[in-house]
Amino acid sequence: MKKILFILILIMSNLTLFAQLPDWTKNKPVSKNYEADYEVGIGEGEDYKQAYNEAYLDVIKKLITRCRLGVSSNAIMKSVYEGKSLTTINKDYNLPPIREVCSKTVKLSSRKFRVYLLYQVPRDGSIINPQLYYENFNECDKISQYSNGKALAASFFIPGMGQMIKRRYTEGAFTLIGELALVGGGVGTYFVGKEQLKIMQDRNVEYEAFHSAQNTYNTMRIVSYTCYGVAAALYIFNLYRAYTVTPRTKNGIAFYPTLIPTNEYARPTYAMGAGMSIKF
Numbered sequence: 266m267k268k269i270l271f272i273l274i275l276i277m278s279n280l281t282l283f284a285q286l287p288d289w290t291k292n293k294p295v296s297k298n299y300e301a302d303y304e305v306g307i308g309e310g311e312d313y314k315q316a317y318n319e320a321y322l323d324v325i326k327k328l329i330t331r332c333r334l335g336v337s338s339n340a341i342m343k344s345v346y347e348g349k350s351l352t353t354i355n356k357d358y359n360l361p362p363i364r365e366v367c368s369k370t371v372k373l374s375s376r377k378f379r380v381y382l383l384y385q386v387p388r389d390g391s392i393i394n395p396q397l398y399y400e401n402f403n404e405c406d407k408i409s410q411y412s413n414g415k416a417l418a419a420s421f422f423i424p425g426m427g428q429m430i431k432r433r434y435t436e437g438a439f440t441l442i443g444e445l446a447l448v449g450g451g452v453g454t455y456f457v458g459k460e461q462l463k464i465m466q467d468r469n470v471e472y473e474a475f476h477s478a479q480n481t482y483n484t485m486r487i488v489s490y491t492c493y494g495v496a497a498a499l500y501i502f503n504l505y506r507a508y509t510v511t512p513r514t515k516n517g518i519a520f521y522p523t524l525i526p527t528n529e530y531a532r533p534t535y536a537m538g539a540g541m542s543i544k545f
Contacts, residue, residue, distance in 0.1 A: 286369060286371070286381070287367065287369055287381075288413065288509075289303075289305060289367060289381075289383045290305065290307075290369055290381040290383075291509045292509060292510065293305045293383070294383075296385075296388075300387065300388060301385055301386070301387060301388060302385075302386055302387070302388045303366070303383060303384065303385055303386065304324045304327050304328060304383075304384050304386050305324075305381060305382070305383055305384075306319075306320040306321060306322070306323035306324035306325075306327070306381070306382040306384065307319075307320055307323055307379065307380070307381055307382075308320030308321070308322070308323055308379070308380050308382075309373070309377060309378065309379045309380075310377070310378055310380075311376055311377060311378075312378060313370060313378050313380065315378075316370070316378040316379055316380040317368075317380045317382070318345050318346065319380070320380040320381065320382040321345060321382060322338065322341065322342055322345060323382075324363070324382060324384045324386070325338060325341055325360070326338045328360070328361065328363065328386050336358050336359075336360065340358070341354060341358060344357065344358075361386060361387045362387065363384050363385065363386045363387075364384065364385045365382060365383070365384055365385075366383045366384065366385050367382075367383040368380065368381065368382050368383070369381040413507075413508045413509070414508075415427075415430065416428070416430045416431055416507045416508065416510075417504060417507050417508045419507065420503050420504055420506075420507035421504060423441065424440050424441050424444040424499070424500055424503045425437035425438060425439070425440030425441035425444070425503060426441070426507075427503075427504075427506075427507025427508070428440060428503075428506060428507055428510060430507075431507075431510055433510055436506070436510070440499065440503050440506075443499055444496060444499055444500060444503070447492045447493075447495050447496035447499065448492070448493075448496050450488070450489075450492040451488075451489045451490075451492035451493045451496065452489075454485040454486075454488045454489040454492065455485070455489045457481070457485045458481070458482045458485035458486050458489065461478040461479075461481045461482035461485065462478075462482055464478040465478050465479055465482065
């Protein structure tokens with residue numbers, strides 16, 4: 266029992282440290298504008314500038330991959346460390362317009378820093394639009410449609426309820442069903458084993474019946490403990506997900522006009538097209 270309490274305290278302490286970071290460092294926000302999206306960059310370094318540069322490059326690499334741009338991330342890295350501004354780099358490499366929304370710096374040790382950057386970027390395909398409409402966030406420390414504390418409290422009493430509050434209905438339902446099934450399996454096998462134990466304790470029982478009851482009792486005991494252990498792990502994971510999962514927006518499918526890159530290897534050119542966004 267002491268070991269279980271120690272493990273739970275250790276897990277909860279780690280969750281507390283993790284919760285000190287803003288929501289967007291764990292899951293990027295969901296954009297309400299179908300032309301724009303968000304990318305979170307994470308970088309580490311011996312000083313703040315190096316960590317910031319690494320975080321910025323992380324965002325750029327993600328943008329290059331998702332938009333299939335014919336740009337070398339190594340060339341951009343060189344420009345960053347040469348001290349060129351974001352505006353100059355975007356102009357030199359014909360990058361899509363991006364905007365820094367939030368930043369968070371964490372001191373890992375006396376000589377190491379970690380920087381989190383939240384950038385607003387064009388959605389995949391929606392490229393080269395200087396007048397791109399950007400959403401504004403005034404509170405960088407809490408970008409969330411729902412209270413994570415409320416979701417955590419709900420999942421504490423009813424597993425999966427926090428995910429449902431954040432409109433993650435499928436995940437919440439499977440979590441609740443799984444938890445009930447595991448606890449029910451543990452309780453059921455416990456009582457089956459208890460009946461077998463009664464047979465074993467009967468002084469008039471025959472040897473074959475005793476031996477059969479003993480095997481069944483040992484099996485049910487193992488199954489029962491396994492169910493309880495998996496149920497405990499699922500419950501803890503359920504609390505973690507309830508706190509950190511990104512809320513789903515109401516609009517699941519959207520269509521929007523877009524510019525599509527037609528050349529992956531040289532300086533990209535673009536053609537008009539249509540895009541569709543589906544949120545699961």
